[in-house]
Amino acid sequence: MVLPVVAIVGQPNVGKSTLFNRIINQRLAIVEDKPGVTRDRNYAQAEWLGHKFDLIDTGGITWENSNIEEEIRAQAEIAIEEADVIIFLTNVANHVTNLDERIAQMLYQTKKPVILAVNKADNPEQRMDIYDFYSLGFGEPIPVSSVHGTGIGDLLDQIVQSLPKDLEQNDKEQISFSVIGRPNVGKSSIVNRLVGENRVIVNNEEGTTRDAVDTPFETDGTKFRIVDTAGIRRRGKVYEKTEKYSVMRAMGAIEHSDVVCLVLDASTGIREQDKHVAGYAHDAGRGIIIVVNKWDLPKKTSNSGKDFEQIIRAEFQYLDYAPILFVSAKTGQNLAKIPELVRRVSHNQQQRIKSSVLNDLLLETSKLVPTPMIKGKRLRVYYMTQVSTNPPTFVVFVNDPELMHFSYQRFLINQLRENFDFSGTPIKIIARKRK
Ligand code: GDP
Numbered sequence: 001m002v003l004p005v006v007a008i009v010g011q012p013n014v015g016k017s018t019l020f021n022r023i024i025n026q027r028l029a030i031v032e033d034k035p036g037v038t039r040d041r042n043y044a045q046a047e048w049l050g051h052k053f054d055l056i057d058t059g060g061i062t063w064e065n066s067n068i069e070e071e072i073r074a075q076a077e078i079a080i081e082e083a084d085v086i087i088f089l090t091n092v093a094n095h096v097t098n099l100d101e102r103i104a105q106m107l108y109q110t111k112k113p114v115i116l117a118v119n120k121a122d123n124p125e126q127r128m129d130i131y132d133f134y135s136l137g138f139g140e141p142i143p144v145s146s147v148h149g150t151g152i153g154d155l156l157d158q159i160v161q162s163l164p165k166d167l168e169q170n171d172k173e174q175i176s177f178s179v180i181g182r183p184n185v186g187k188s189s190i191v192n193r194l195v196g197e198n199r200v201i202v203n204n205e206e207g208t209t210r211d212a213v214d215t216p217f218e219t220d221g222t223k224f225r226i227v228d229t230a231g232i233r234r235r236g237k238v239y240e241k242t243e244k245y246s247v248m249r250a251m252g253a254i255e256h257s258d259v260v261c262l263v264l265d266a267s268t269g270i271r272e273q274d275k276h277v278a279g280y281a282h283d284a285g286r287g288i289i290i291v292v293n294k295w296d297l298p299k300k301t302s303n304s305g306k307d308f309e310q311i312i313r314a315e316f317q318y319l320d321y322a323p324i325l326f327v328s329a330k331t332g333q334n335l336a337k338i339p340e341l342v343r344r345v346s347h348n349q350q351q352r353i354k355s356s357v358l359n360d361l362l363l364e365t366s367k368l369v370p371t372p373m374i375k376g377k378r379l380r381v382y383y384m385t386q387v388s389t390n391p392p393t394f395v396v397f398v399n400d401p402e403l404m405h406f407s408y409q410r411f412l413i414n415q416l417r418e419n420f421d422f423s424g425t426p427i428k429i430i431a432r433k434r435k
Pocket of ligand 1: 184186190293296327
């Protein structure tokens with residue numbers, strides 16, 4: 001699941017988003033785009049010769065009221081922190097600019113591979129000019145034309161060669177989870193406490209790049225990995241300045257997790273931004289736990305928990321499967337329950353139900369509630385089988401998939417939830433016509 005991250009950095013107008021779109025479109029086998037909230041166009045999955053990676057266009061992030069200097073610093077900071085490989089994009093027509101040099105200086109601070117690409121090298125003459133760019137100190141520049149598509153293959157070859165090799169060899173036994181939420185809800189406080197109170201696994205071997213930003217720890221014999229810990233724990237986080245980047249960052253973390261802990265702040269209630277973050281988590285099909293932090297703050301009556309829960313259920317109707325946990329990173333209340341719950345949700349995601357059991361359930365439910373009738377035609381459900389896990393996905397064979405109305409799907413999902421523990425994980429139902 002863990003994909004390496006490649007970031008594009010460069011001064012304005014060198015063609016970063018054109019290159020971004022070019023690379024995305026190189027995907028020959030286009031993976032089906034997930035439905036739901038539109039994916040942020042500055043963050044997408046790309047593939048070259050069977051190697052998948054996440055691509056970020058750091059320049060596509062709008063920085064309200066910031067000057068070029070600040071913007072460039074932010075871009076470099078994001079790339080240095082997030083990426084496994086950095087593409088430093090320049091423009092042949094500009095020659096080497098002061099800004100290029102400023103960016104180069106910032107990038108010298110990273111040990112990560114930096115690939116220097118010179119864009120707008122549309123013709124042979126321009127391709128001769130790329131040698132000036134040696135002076136930036138990142139080795140041989142690669143001439144590309146993002147508009148015409150030339151040189152992109154060479155660039156991609158170089159990217160693929162520079163990707164860390166061992167990302168896929170993650171410990172299979174380990175459960176990855178991320179802690180997401182808008183700024184100041186207490187993500188860092190929660191992570192710091194979790195990490196402080198559990199046995200953090202120190203990896204002596206030469207780690208992957210991602211190891212540096214993830215924190216593995218062990219509790220009650222289960223190994224966990226908190227995704228993107230460095231980003232969460234760092235203060236004065238540049239990427240939280242704008243909501244757009246904050247959401248994008250959360251998306252990256254979500255993609256690398258089995259289970260997502262969505263943190264809300266009990267003292268401020270639910271805000272619009274909480275809903276955006278929640279929407280991404282839901283669309284990604286990961287397990288979700290809603291963590292209400294700062295539970296030490298509100299004045300409480302015997303109903304406070306229930307009341308807050310009701311508000312959450314009303315605001316996040318689509319997350320009706322997510323368990324809710326009230327915690328305080330300050331007092332430590334209930335924090336130990338986070339790993340426990342993550343483990344349970346992860347177990348539920350992996351759960352497989354035998355077809356025989358599923359079909360007994362179908363038979364029972366069909367006795368309870370008749371299948372719907374649409375335009376005089378009744379839905380007939382013949383057989384149900386689980387085709388995959390994470391999220392649990394069920395194929396239902398029917399007489400006519402058109403008759404499988406959303407509400408009946410919903411009904412089947414509820415039946416599954418009532419009979420098996422699928423808390424924390426979304427469930428998918430696919431209707432197929434019986435042959
Ligand atoms: P982040 O931006 O989501 O990582 O949030 P931080 O962890 O930096 O916390 C933001 C502020 O909330 C800090 O001042 C914390 O001390 C405070 N805070 C975090 N958790 C709690 C909590 O459970 N109770 C109280 N009272 N304050 C908290």
